[in-house]
Amino acid sequence: MLVNDQHYQTIWLKEGNDKIVQIIDQRFLPHRFVMEDLSSVHDFERAICEMHVRGAGLIGAAAGFAMYVATMEAASKTSFDESVFQSSVLLKKTRPTAVNLEWAINRQLEAIATGKEINEKISLAKKTALAIATEDAAGCHRIGLHGIDIIEEISRKKNGDTVNILTHCNAGWLAFVDYGTATAPIYEAHKRGINIHVWVDETRPRNQGANLTSWELLNEQVPHTVIADNTGGHLMQHGLVDMVITGADRLTRNCDAANKIGTYLKALAAKDNNIPFYIALPSSTIDWSMRDGIKEINIEERDPDEVKYVHGLCDGEWKKVLITPAEAKAANYGFDVTPARLISGIITERGICAASDKGLLELYPEMKL
């Protein structure tokens, strides 16, 4: 997508030197646009672990490129295979709960194993890294091409009046390689000239909506307004929201959706006001082993200081301010689960389906038990 009118993806091979991988260091957004060169496994470890890159799709793509860099590093070692394997172990530890990380590394190990000599293995790793990234972007693009139908229908019903879409957190292109999931239909609608406006939940405690989603939409010139997370219910009561669309971190086969904390509250408000609520996600996010999301999905508790302190720009510098009494106790739950009964539909790269076991199996018949 666009950054200062230039097209970017979130990760790519450096122009003129395909031994170096470049990323956007997302820690500085929205206030500074910083690119970073990654040319060693150690660089990747730091970038993934310290969240220069984040988001399911992008972590997978970064792991793919990391393994390509690992093969180049291994070429100078006494045992190539041993070195590549050691790198894979180190990389898997950087974000142990990220499903896509392990998946991408395993895919690379399998691909590399099919090569005969070192140069061929390096070449296969490069090809696989590019394939993972390309597939991620293509999947997101297809989510946009399916999701656009929903927006177009609302636009028709409103005779072309502005379609107001509320989103929570960042399921944007910054979390993937391009397009994003929740944002893909939004970008497609904007491209087709449909009048849209996006309500961007700031998404406390880490403010991914205020920091990242707003920055993305600003660069794509999509009209939008940042709001406190408390606001969506009031907007829905007053007819100011036509649909809600968010991403998900995990979807059970019954279509309960774990997503950023607060998503459930917006789903309740959407239901109470008869507003459609959609979840957009790539197939890789579906956890076919789970049914009841509230009982089965383990919710990560994060550092309480993310609640007590807020980060932002102050006098031109990144600062954090304390918003509670210093001695106050805080709790920080990362995600909540939106039950399937509150979800109007699931949008994946294969199409749109009802939020149920049955609905999902119509898109994924091969997953029938």
Place this chain on the structure above:
Amino acid sequence: MLVNDQHYQTIWLKEGNDKIVQIIDQRFLPHRFVMEDLSSVHDFERAICEMHVRGAGLIGAAAGFAMYVATMEAASKTSFDESVFQSSVLLKKTRPTAVNLEWAINRQLEAIATGKEINEKISLAKKTALAIATEDAAGCHRIGLHGIDIIEEISRKKNGDTVNILTHCNAGWLAFVDYGTATAPIYEAHKRGINIHVWVDETRPRNQGANLTSWELLNEQVPHTVIADNTGGHLMQHGLVDMVITGADRLTRNCDAANKIGTYLKALAAKDNNIPFYIALPSSTIDWSMRDGIKEINIEERDPDEVKYVHGLCDGEWKKVLITPAEAKAANYGFDVTPARLISGIITERGICAASDKGLLELYPEMKL
């Protein structure tokens, strides 16, 4: 209530000099406890307008004391009555939408008018100011004595296990003269040795929960945890909330409640999880002229910078940090309306009633049409 183990109210006559009124300058909370002397109408104008004092009950009490100071100032003027009246006009402009402000000033004007000579008028104004403050504190105390029944019943059902109470914003003693409304039953429960724990919504955008409610509870040693506003739904899904109690800025006669933005979302989550949701308020907050809160109550839009910037302590100083792109548009709705159907009961100084026209009239039979 307690501050550093000493008892305070939010406004009082200075010890040893009853011509001076003292307040807690709440702008510095929770990081500094600052008291301020107010000895002129101009002092009061600034204190009310710039929110050294805030909250319905406290604004009313401050207006009462301001009129007492106005009579002392008027004593040296050529026309006493003219001077008092001019002060009343100035004071009414400081927070034009605060119902209690106008009510307290009018009550003072009536009281002062019954006096014959200047000293008697000053004395009446002082007596009335003290009466307004005392009545506010007494009303809040009675809310606590009624609301405690609900907490005691839950505690009994849980065999003395911790009762988890969620609250939103600050309907604490800092918003009144003492005790608060939503907090009054909490303080009463703590006093009686009932095991309680309070989930404190930080309450973006102005963070009154993180800044004020947490500070109050900390000083009273009531166990509590500050959470992002997004969190309550998840806690309720997992049995971690036994009841919700908030204040209200306006209650219609059908019991729709306007309160700080985000209250409606918590009420929806409480309903979805069968958790009782109570509104605590003094009778003065009931607007008998309105029925349908969503249609009739006008919701104030405030400065979008309250969303874009977050204030807090940084390197020992008050600072604000920008959390969105500088160019981003933000919207800031101050309140939302929780429909009566989501409210389990209303707690006023007269007792607890069902959240309906009928329920309210059982407590206020004189308001039958």
